[in-house]
Amino acid sequence: MKPDDSFAASLPRWPAAFNEVPKWVFEDADVFALELDRIFRGPVWHPVAHEVELPNPGDYKTVTVGRTPLLVIRGDDGVVRAFHNACTHRSTKLAMNFRGHTGDIECPYHRWVFDTQGQLRACPGEAEFPPDFKRADYNLAEARSASYVGLLFVSLHASPPPLMDWMGAMAGPVRDALGGDGRLKLLGYQKVRYQSNWKIYIDNDAFHAPLLHAAFRILRWQRPTGRQSRLPAGHMMILSAVDEAPDHGGLLRDPSVIEYQGGAAPRNKAAEQGPGSSLLAFWPLTAIANHLDIFNIRYANPVGLDQVEVHYAYFAHADDDADLVRHRLRQSSNMIGPSGFVSLEDATVFMRIQQALETDPSRTFFLKGYREGADLTETKQNDEAPNALWWEHYRQMMGFTREAG
Ligand code: FES
Ligand SMILES: [Fe+2]
Structure with a gap:
């Protein structure tokens, strides 16, 4: 059953204070069902692949948006499309591997065959089908998709906003973070399942970085001059400069791992201006990070109420030499991977928050640094209060009512 407005209205109220988040949003299965409907099948774009992950016709990748499995495949005509990963006969999931290469796709159950453009090509016993059966009515269902600098976004909603309107002012930084021209080369993936509700993962604030992460603190390389911006569609951008040769006090046996060699990355604006760091988080939860010489995309999706899976995809630029x-x-x-030395503590904190959710339900999460009437759309890089804007976007999308103040 689809939760509806009466369900949203029946929940406890959202706290009146703008910087408070109620704990019940992390634990309620009906809230999760509503999120699947309003967010993951809502008028939102979800980044699912960069085209360099599928360089040749027949290359594919399977992803999940909310609970919907998708098959992202480059057709024989060279076009990348996203199909619902389900046979149109009786909904058997078609591709099971994370990535692969295929010709026609045969469903194992009754052997219907689809081509790489999603068209139904053969179905055994067709002569016995009803006379009005037409194969064309049973092509794979295609999700709405749009791409930008090679990054493919899908939406499961019938009428999402135009992609560029939705991306807004983040378009330029996204282009830079994808090497300036999107001519990337896939290096590989790391996958992780964090043991927490997906919103605990994305609520990971910029304030914590030098406090939680020992290596981040020791290296002290992030200059405090960076900016954090929040956009109308809920996206977050943190753009900052990074010191080129931080003093690691002899703690790193091989300091080359923190070196900046960006001179050979000509299309990255940040590189032209010295080492930089950008974290661009699309609402609700997939992000692109560009830090020193790193290009990564963190595709994320909830696995259920208390787990979120993140695929870190790493890239180089197509023009890089072998050393770079x-x-x-x-x-x-x-x-900065899931077990990277400046980020590995995050996994434990997400789990510890999840494990402590069952304590005093009247307590809310609170975000420090908020003052009544403050503009949170442009702040210092390491502020926590701007997360309140992510939550306000969430509250409105979900139809939750705020308590009167
Ligand atoms: S479910 Fe795929 S052919 Fe029957
Ligand atoms: Fe962190």
Whole structure:
């Protein structure tokens, strides 16, 4: 059953204070069902693949948006499309691997065959089907998709906003973070399942970085001059400068892992201006990070109420020489991957928050630094209060009512 407005209205009220988040949003199965409907099947775009992940016709990748499995495949005509990953006969899931290469796709159950453009090509026993059966009515269902600098977004909603309107002012930084022209080369993936509700993962604030992460603090490389911006569609951008040669006090046996070699990354604006760091988080939860020589995309999706899966995809630029590709590969996963040395504590904190949700339900999460009437759309890079704007977007999308103040 689809939760409706009466369900949203029946929940406890959202706290009146703008910087408070109620705990019940993390634990209620009906809230999760409503999120699947209003957010993951809502008027939102979800980044699912960069076209360089599927360089050749027949290359595919399987992803899940909310609970909907999708098959992202480059057709024989060279076009990348996103189909519902389900046979149109009786809904058997078609592709089971994370990535692969295929010709026609045959469903194992009754052997219907689809081509790489999603068209139904053969179905055994067709002579016995009803006389008005037409194969064309049973092509794979295609999700709405749009791409920007090679990044493919899908929406499961019937009428999402135009992609560029939805992306707004983040379009330029996204272009830069994808190498300036999207001519990337896939280096590989790391996948992780964080043991927490997906919103605990994305609520990971910028304030915590130098406090939680020991290596971040020791290296002290992030200059405090960066900016955090929040956009009308809920997206977040943090753009900051990074010190080129931080003093690691001899703690790193191989300091090359924190070196900046960006001179050979000509299309990255941040690189032209010295080392930079950008974190661009599309609402609701997939982000692109560009830090020193790292290009990564963190595709994220909830697995259920208490787990979120994140696929870190690492890239080099197509023009990089072999040394720079190797450097990017080492730096990417070792520094800010799921077990990177400046980010590995996050997984534990997400789990510990999840484990403590069952305590005093009257307590809310609160975000520090908020003052009544403050403009949170442009702040310092490491502020926590702007997360309140993510939550306000969430509250409105979900139709939750705020308590009177
Ligand atoms: S379910 Fe795929 S052919 Fe029957
Ligand atoms: Fe972190």
